[in-house]
Amino acid sequence: MMEVRVENLGRAVQGKRILEGIDLEISPGAVHVILGPNGAGKSTLLRLLGLLDRPDRGEIFLDGRKLSAMGRNERTRLRRRCGFVFQAPLLLAASVEANLRFGARLRGMRLAAGAVGEVLERTGLAGREAQDARLLSGGEKQRLQLARVLLLDPDLVLLDEPTANLDPLSVKNIETAIAQLAGAGKTVVMATHNLIQARLLAGKVFFLKQGRLAQAGSAAEVLSRPLSLDIAEFSAAENILSGTLARRGGGTVLNCGPLAIEVVSERAAGKAAAVIRPEDILVSPRPIASSARNSFRGTVLTLADLGAVIALSVDCSGVLFSVFLTRVSCAQMGLAAGSDVTLTFKATSVRLFPQD
């Protein structure tokens, strides 16, 4: 395990600022996810944390010691406590086993008998020792990178989009290994733009935008209560509607086409975007009596099986909503494409972002 703290960190490449003013703390025993769109600086941040590049501003503290005050040997010693999984697998043009042993050789580590076989087993590559690493599939190469890290047993594990474009089996295998690493008390930092993965694994989420830290907090906080519309958009807060605010009765509504959505807002005029989390919307076959202020009739367009939940897309007078249901309730209601349903949600479930 390793404590990582970063203060006002910045890096520019050939005069272009990639990262600026990053402050964050990373502690062992949880998966820390760096989220953000492409070009936000996720990889750059990971590379700084892995001591692959040097920051030109700010400071990194590893186990409380200042990186900038360290000599070359100490930096090498610290780097030997890190493991890095690159987005595009970096492997030697050699056998699977040679690739695994390379890191141990550089570190002067003595491997226990059977250690190689064990990490291959854990990553679903059992018995592949002699195979040419270049001939592995994309998913296998990525698992080999992970196996290499597992073999070195580092304190800090950094993963740069480890499951981008991989087959589902490899994704599952890698996610499991990541969760186990955190469970074993390692410090784990992962960059991803896969939200389901972030929700699944993340203890803490750092949202990067244009090289700056836009929001940090628990996964639930960042993904459910995004601080800005672009975080919400990225975080697949699937229901993002835009409209105009207006007074109606004693309250405020957001007029989105034919729908008037009751919201809680101090402003009652101007354009605004509304974000409604899919899990905050109640689905019923018929209108139900409840205190929730918003209730709309609609038609189910599609059902997508996400594993743990079913995602429905529902058309309410031309406005598309995305909602999540458990498999059981979906079956109980006998929902299928074309079913008529009622969507109900509270005015307080609507998060508003002014747009002017």
Added chain:
Amino acid sequence: MGYVLDGLRQGAALLLPPGREILEIIALSLAVSGTATALAAMAAIPAALFLALKDFRFKRLLVGLVNTAMAVPAVLIGLLVYGLVSRRGPLGPLGLLFTPGAMVIAQALLAFPLMTALALAALKGVARDARDLALSLGADRRQLAWAVIRQGRFAFLTAVIAGFSRVIGETGMTLMVGGNIKGQTRVLTTAISLETMKGNFEIGIALGIVLLLAALAINIALQAAQGK
């Protein structure tokens, strides 16, 4: 056609066995161009590694300069070196003009940008990946240098082959600074040029065959070293 074929026959005959003068010319050619290529490589390989691995301001400008330098005509480099080593030039006191030393300097200058540019192009991708891989696995400074050089060895060989081929076949510049002095600075290309103009077509052919064979042998050897 008969003239050319006769030339070929007589040229081949001159090489079986080759005379002392021809052997000396071959030896000097290999020594001058080999030394020039080695000197250029000592500068070009670190330069290419530096350009491939480091990011800095004006890097694009510098790479652009290297690429432009590649296109500088050899005769201009000859002019420059002539100016440097001629008696009134800054290196005049060394007495290098019309010596193999001047030829080595000129050929090394000619090869340097070409070798740097070629090595850089071949290192792109390879060098950074090798660096990232070695660093992330915990390489120290020595291990890192070794890993990058190992991964870049094909790039360096490509540059060396191209550099050597370029300079051993160069004529005009070598003539300018070397002078084509018999027994002292006469190399294959300048000898071919001279003998042909003197009307000794068959000697030109004989030396041309040697030049071709030398280039071929070096290339085969280097390709073999690359394991291709």
